[in-house]
Amino acid sequence: MTGPTRAVLLVEDDDAIADMLRGFFERDGYRFFHALTGEEAVQRLRLRPVSAVLLDLNLPGIDGIETCRRMREFSRAPIIMLTARDSEVDKVLGLEMGADDYVTKPFSPRELMARVKAVLRRAEEPAAKPRILEVQGFEIDGGKRTVAVPSGSVVEPTAREFDLLWFLAENAGLVMSRSQILEVVWGYEYFGETRTVDVHIRQLRKKLQG
Amino acid sequence: MTGPTRAVLLVEDDDAIADMLRGFFERDGYRFFHALTGEEAVQRLRLRPVSAVLLDLNLPGIDGIETCRRMREFSRAPIIMLTARDSEVDKVLGLEMGADDYVTKPFSPRELMARVKAVLRRAEEPAAKPRILEVQGFEIDGGKRTVAVPSGSVVEPTAREFDLLWFLAENAGLVMSRSQILEVVWGYEYFGETRTVDVHIRQLRKKLQG
């Protein structure tokens, strides 16, 4: 779970389906973007890379296959296609076009999320390793999610606190605005107060001195 | 992966799928053979042994199950079945017939290749060494699938419980999220509730403190 927040881009013209999926993904800690058309999706993907694309094949305007092709011109993001049952033709076409997986409608949200996870895992596997950051005498253990402070004692921050510390330590020396921190640590779709950061910082300072 | 070139034999009556898979496998350094019918596949396998057989269940002429049976009469090559969704009957039958794994359609080529690799790996390490993990006074016996607790008594967890314990013990000290645990212990395609993990953990704790 360490590492950057995961984001998915859904390309789907049915708002009801999109809203439903948004719920599931956000509850699971993903950032969720929704594009109504293929053109919009391609444009979005150019602007902000995501961890995976969920691509409905039945789209107004350019269809899913074409969308997939255009995306593949510049992005290697995993693409999961959402297809109607039994459309074998589309399936083969889609896979040739560079899709990574398929889910046939109707699908359960859980199944879809499992596929997304499988795809992400495959993509992330080579790199995934528990790291340890050393900053100013602090040893921040991403595996144990603990911090060894200079005095010798070991602190166990809460989840948010640790994510926050990890982010700051990764970019040690760089000045980060509150909204930058919120974006990365809390997730891009978080609309909370920026002062929340202050409170967590304070909590961290308290825990890390001593 | 030292040794002879890896070769797979696909038994599949759909040329489009076959061509698509050929691309994936050959790009990955496999030799790729394609048979359209069960009879043809059996004959091929007699002539030239392969590292793995990918066997579509829906075949003209003799079906996948029968093909599998005939192959097993003379070959121990790993067989991966390609089945339509929801054909539980076939699945069980296939595994009883001696298949090593199965993949439900539609599948992603990458998923299929991952399965092939897994099967090959298993085949190459014939004697799965029964290991024993020692963590915090617990002796976890992967062969017997039992646990000797510090007090001296020996516990026999259920299958899931043991797999869960084994995974945690292998990564002793590391913090694992529920979804990480689900992915590894339950399997990548598991769609269940994350709280299931809690319940099994509780059960383990109960059994291990004694």
Place this chain on the structure above:
DNA sequence: CACTTAGTTCACCGGTTCTTTACAAATGTG
């Protein structure tokens, strides 16, 4: 069939964590 066991899901509770808010202190600016 009744009965057992394993596995999964759910609802609830109590404690922790997170977020917001309000205000004080510090800092910047004319």
Place this chain on the structure above:
DNA sequence: CACATTTGTAAAGAACCGGTGAACTAAGTG
């Protein structure tokens, strides 16, 4: 200095999380 802006602190309520009992399903057994 007077004022605005930013930062630190404390407290309180909301939201969340982990532990638990229990219901339920599925599979195996006598």
